[in-house]
Amino acid sequence: MNYIVLDLEWNMGSRREELKVMPFEIIEIGAVKLDENLAETERFSRLIRPQVYKRMHWANKKVVNIENSDLQDAEGFEMVYSEFLAFCGDDPYIFCTWGDTDLTELQRNIYYFDCLPLSEGPLEFLDIQKLNGYNNGAPKERLSLEKAVEEYGIPENKGFHRAVNDAVYTVDIMKRIDRKYEIFTSFNTYHTPADTESEVKRDYGTYTKHITHCFPDKMSLLHNKRIKALTCPACGRKIKKGLPLFTLNGKNYLTMGECTVHGTVKSKIRIKKDELQGKPYAIKTTRLINDAEKTSVEEKYQKSISSKSE
Numbered sequence: 001m002n003y004i005v006l007d008l009e010w011n012m013g014s015r016r017e018e019l020k021v022m023p024f025e026i027i028e029i030g031a032v033k034l035d036e037n038l039a040e041t042e043r044f045s046r047l048i049r050p051q052v053y054k055r056m057h058w059a060n061k062k063v064v065n066i067e068n069s070d071l072q073d074a075e076g077f078e079m080v081y082s083e084f085l086a087f088c089g090d091d092p093y094i095f096c097t098w099g100d101t102d103l104t105e106l107q108r109n110i111y112y113f114d115c116l117p118l119s120e121g122p123l124e125f126l127d128i129q130k131l132n133g134y135n136n137g138a139p140k141e142r143l144s145l146e147k148a149v150e151e152y153g154i155p156e157n158k159g160f161h162r163a164v165n166d167a168v169y170t171v172d173i174m175k176r177i178d179r180k181y182e183i184f185t186s187f188n189t190y191h192t193p194a195d196t197e198s199e200v201k202r203d204y205g206t207y208t209k210h211i212t213h214c215f216p217d218k219m220s221l222l223h224n225k226r227i228k229a230l231t232c233p234a235c236g237r238k239i240k241k242g243l244p245l246f247t248l249n250g251k252n253y254l255t256m257g258e259c260t261v262h263g264t265v266k267s268k269i270r271i272k273k274d275e276l277q278g279k280p281y282a283i284k285t286t287r288l289i290n291d292a293e294k295t296s297v298e299e300k301y302q303k304s305i306s307s308k309s310e
């Protein structure tokens with residue numbers, strides 16, 4: 001399997017110009033292709049002539065090192081994207097990005113310009129920013145690319161915020177991350193699963209993840225038996241007596257119960273809205289938790305009951 005390490009630069013419009021379907025228009029695609037040993041085999045770097053937000057936004061000018069005049073002779077998105085797909089090639093590959101925003105913006109641009117989608121459903125990728133946190137023993141840490149480069153003492157001999165340079169820096173960091181973390185893939189859900197059969201179900205060893213298709217409304221989602229069910233991630237046993245599904249903010253729902261063999265199991269159901277269909281779907285993660293986390297869930301449950309009765 002190849003790795004396609006991707007980075008984008010984009011421009012935005014003024015508040016008056018902004019299109020909801022594409023708030024950011026891509027003006028540069030940079031990518032590095034790596035083989036299974038993380039050795040570089042090919043590079044891709046193209047500017048893109050903007051067709052919607054044609055002048056560089058003032059706030060963007062401060063960050064991105066690209067001038068209007070650089071873009072005038074570039075090809076439009078449709079052409080550059082088809083070249084990019086050719087670069088990605090026919091052999092299996094997985095995208096690697098710093099954080100998860102690039103793949104969302106790329107898919108928004110693909111949709112707006114009516115190009116061939118990257119994926120029918122959720123797009124599996126490696127979030128190097130997340131894996132770097134795992135590697136640092138701080139799973140929730142999300143460093144900026146500049147900060148991570150600095151922490152590793154990687155020579156900063158290329159300007160940041162040019163797509164291919166940032167992709168190369170991302171590669172430099174990938175090579176310093178223990179490869180055992182590569183199993184912890186992420187999913188970009190710009191496209192959600194079309195139906196029950198194509199839902200994503202993953203067992204990551206210490207936790208499981210389930211990405212559902214869209215439901216007509218939140219209530220039908222929350223009442224769905226498959227979504228409500230609490231299952232031990234270690235043995236797959238159904239846990240019958242658990243806390244009822246509860247929430248403190250209307251977005252994240254929690255439930256908890258005991259597996260007689262493996263201990264306390266917690267499921268978190270995050271309700272999200274599908275951008276294209278405007279309908280809710282859920283990302284459910286289930287893990288075994290320790291006593292301190294168990295107490296914390298119990299406290300949240302008590303709080304949810306007392307806030308209801310107020």
Ligand SMILES: [Zn+2]
Binds near residue numbers: 233235236237260261
């Ligand atoms: Zn179990």
